[in-house]
Amino acid sequence: MNIKNEPEAVRRREALKDRIEQLRRMIEIRAVEERIQALFSEGHIRGSTHLANGQEAVAVGIAKEINFRDVVTCTYRGHSHALALGASPESIIGEICGRSIGCARGIGGSMHLMAPEVGLLPTFAIVGAGIPVACGAALAAKVKKTGAIAVAIFGDGATNIGAFHESLNFASIKKLPVIFICENNLYGEYTPIQLSTPIENIAIRGSSYGIEGRIVDGQDIDAVATSISDAAQKAREGEGPTLLEMKTYRFSGHSRSDPATYRPPGELENWLKKDPIKLFSSNLIKENLASLELLEQIKIEVTRKVEKATQKVLASSEPLESEILNHVYENAETKL
């Protein structure tokens, strides 16, 4: 690893201790993703991009409970996690727009975001591929006794792929400090889970490996946080992995080009009622931690911030052509 100290990302991570900041981050994620969708339509983004709107409580709930030295692997649906873990809006929007200001200087694109200084590896574009890698990070923590844990985040569809199975078995038999987090958003691309997976709750798959499986309300940031905190403690105490199934939903289609017409009528509407931002906002108001005015103000601030980041990105340079040949190997002399 060759990671510069980037205090800003760490600061953004530490800020999540505050409940208002948690809400602010969820709102920021939503705003960034909405902006990305617009940037797509405006022609600034190539390839594909995968929104996680509706799933923000999972991302922020994880980020606030784990240490910034812990390691996270997640998928192409990673805007939310990168931002929650501490990446700045411009590094994410910048990457997705292919600018040198991006977290990978525009070389990776939407499916390969990262936030190295707060533990997020470049996100994985092959379904399931990040799960064994997280186990390896957990193994390293165990061998080096760093006290760190690893977190593997993946979708419901991913639990049908071999890498999931092999990883859970491996992590269990080796008692690795890793948390397996399934974001069950009910769809793998355009296919509803009941057509790909003959069981209702992914969590029960833990029992095949002697791993505790837990069903969590992924729309409730506090429920998410509690489950993570328990699993993290268990992992740090050497008690091995946990499988957490976050019941959640993506409000958009699978990727930018998907209008999600395959949804049964009413389904989206029902889930919109469980919008994690709305739920958390109401809770904060009930707890007297926030007022409607504060919420309004946060929204305005966040919108302004995201717009500023966007403009910064759009004004920023494209990467140099020399980047193409950089970082293939460390030692250039062994290259042909």
Place this chain on the structure above:
Amino acid sequence: MNIKNEPEAVRRREALKDRIEQLRRMIEIRAVEERIQALFSEGHIRGSTHLANGQEAVAVGIAKEINFRDVVTCTYRGHSHALALGASPESIIGEICGRSIGCARGIGGSMHLMAPEVGLLPTFAIVGAGIPVACGAALAAKVKKTGAIAVAIFGDGATNIGAFHESLNFASIKKLPVIFICENNLYGEYTPIQLSTPIENIAIRGSSYGIEGRIVDGQDIDAVATSISDAAQKAREGEGPTLLEMKTYRFSGHSRSDPATYRPPGELENWLKKDPIKLFSSNLIKENLASLELLEQIKIEVTRKVEKATQKVLASSEPLESEILNHVYENAETKL
């Protein structure tokens, strides 16, 4: 498929309806494998070979309950299954000795036995690889409405590989007529199951896919047969797959060169008490279907038969060099 009618294999299969013939087949398998071990020492066999002695009840129990038009995939540990399903001793010994009399004319070797005329595909040398292939055979039966089922046979170690997981999920969601049979002989190569698999009973892995899992005494041919018959009926009635875990044991090491020193003291001795041939012999005597004299006679006949087959093999020719280039593609003109 391009399968000649080989009435002898079918006849050998049909013969298993008779209980005495079941016993005879188990004894034959044991004798063939002992002969193979000797042929190895005598330098007639190259590479590796994997005995299944101790596991004969599983092989014969399966073979007697399924139809010869059903399809079977199994592993490199396949002598027992090939013989049980109907392959002749000389086709198996011949293949393992690399002679043209072998079931694959000496081209395949020990890990790639087959008995096409009674449904056994060339056995699979890559752990887990035969499981999705069996699902495909089941899918073909379903599409073509042939009424056939498929059987995938694999080890306990194989249940930790991705192909196992993907296949069970796929078969369940598509309700394929397939039976998954795990021969749990407590070891994967030199590693005891408890060091690779954090659960005691493989059968519970079915629950991750909504598949019934059943633990079966693999030393008791009748228990094996009942479980197969139930699962086969279920499959034929369109009720989908079953996972059967046969608790069994291999009396020899993993492969010819393994003295199996990793076994805890007493373990082999305990399992030898559950020798499936002895158990079945006693049962037949109790049922008044066999006498000690008959058993003696069967042993003598089988020994003679196996020795005759062996001599035939040793007197037979090696394959022609032209076999090297045959059967790579059907249409030779598209070859370079």
Place this chain on the structure above:
Amino acid sequence: MKLRMRQAVQKALDDSLASDENVIILGEDIGAAGGAFKATEGLMEKYGSLRVMDTPISEMGFLGAGVGAAIMGLKPVVEMMFIEFVGVALDQLTTQAATMRYLSRGKFSVPLVMRASASAGQGFGCQHSQTLDHWFRGTPGLKVVMPSGSRSAYGLLRAAIEDPDPVIVLEPRILYGVREEFDVDENYRQPLGKAEIIRNGEDVTLVTAGAMTSIAKAAAEICPAKIEIIDLLSIWPWDSKTIFESARKTGRIVTLEESQAASGWGGDIISKVLEQGLDFLKAPPHRITLPDAPIPYNGKLEAKYLPSPNYVSKQIAALVSTNVAPKNWWNEKL
């Protein structure tokens, strides 16, 4: 009639499903959703969900199921959305499908087709933009083909489905939306193992395939040298006769490959051509390939990374005018 390549693929599948009841298709989101690239649109509605089957995300599982179904007499066409996904399932092709006929001494065969989208140019990033024919090429028992437009996509796919052995069809993703003049003739087949000379020329033989074919054509339009273009179509086995004859005629051979040099098909072809003798050669051979780096996401960089008509024309013009093989751009300073 102008047909997009995705329509040609869809038509080839439709016609195959209609004419042979043993044909089935399997893949992720190919049924209800009509495929990630819409190459299977309407087929599930027409043929039912047993013959046009959506699968879980389990490439090893459903590719292996394709192998098993093929052994039992079906003709499965398995779709891999992106060729990279075979990285989690390669064994079923290179080890199982490839050796089944050999090991069974002809008793079992695997008339399987695996179609996958491949190749670059659309900003999908370095894990969704490769060609990867080298994972399969040269594996005894497998065949690998790559269409270059609607006509060859139709013809190759139908031939592949009818072929008695496993065939891998690599469809250049960037061509799915491109229209090509092609009046579908249901009897049209592109024979496996045969290349096509798609432009005649005297100065140099340019062998190419897939998405690079149109780059080659555009390059030939602007190049001072007279280029004879061979569209390989079958990557393996390849058509040595057509290539040898053309190279003998022009005296120069260049390959244009959407691969790194160490993994591309050009090395085998060039070494085989030159093994025939050196007398007919007016210049050394030359390979135009990708640089030894993953593909970048940014559009400007991706465009630099991929061979352009200008670059190809320049390289070939240099070869023909000097009879010295030019350097690649990445050997110069950027």
Place this chain on the structure above:
Amino acid sequence: MKLRMRQAVQKALDDSLASDENVIILGEDIGAAGGAFKATEGLMEKYGSLRVMDTPISEMGFLGAGVGAAIMGLKPVVEMMFIEFVGVALDQLTTQAATMRYLSRGKFSVPLVMRASASAGQGFGCQHSQTLDHWFRGTPGLKVVMPSGSRSAYGLLRAAIEDPDPVIVLEPRILYGVREEFDVDENYRQPLGKAEIIRNGEDVTLVTAGAMTSIAKAAAEICPAKIEIIDLLSIWPWDSKTIFESARKTGRIVTLEESQAASGWGGDIISKVLEQGLDFLKAPPHRITLPDAPIPYNGKLEAKYLPSPNYVSKQIAALVSTNVAPKNWWNEKL
């Protein structure tokens, strides 16, 4: 001291484990059992079961774990018992390990070594006898090496473990039991990317690698032509300087590869050599490869299938005396 290759590998692992606490090794039956080929004997006893770790049969799982551990600063050496098993785990190498440095712009690296036994000659049949370097070769981000005996096995493995990038070490299985004179010097490294001229000759440059190296040596003993043998050692990236210079000197180039022609490394090397110009060549290039068929089990047939010293000598003698590339045996009638 005469050392078997398995002992050299064991010693390289032992010395690496001793000198760098970040080195760990992972694989099936490598711990308690000492490895299927006894190349890890005694290491678990010495370093404990956390640094020398037996794994379940889950190649994707433990290879991926190796990738993750490497990213976090360990130097894992993952053993694949037979190279074919990577068919169920390829993604972790070619997609994940290979692109990690590139995608992270140098922030993360993957100092992983994957060792695998490879190559033929012992009757393991067609699914346990291949070399398969083409699955990895030319993948930007990966390196591939192949020792030819005890000395290079030690030197390459130590260099690979110290290398900051993922390296695949293909160990010819047939050499595990073969003794070679080699006094272990713990400082000995075989630099990655460098070939070795192991025999000087004037008539022809013979490039080879792995188990074929000893075939080449034996062939040179009996061949009337004076053969210069280059042991490639690094399959990718390969040492163009050494090969170009030798080919320039001898004027003839032949490769001896334990691969099919369409997948072997020889095509890339020969085309690159010839791109340098044709003037220095006295004869066309020639590749000695495997036939386009899986390998048969039977010993007589396996011996025919693999290049023998006699066959190699005959082919090279024909090339040198006639300056015409000879045919391969499978192009003649058997």
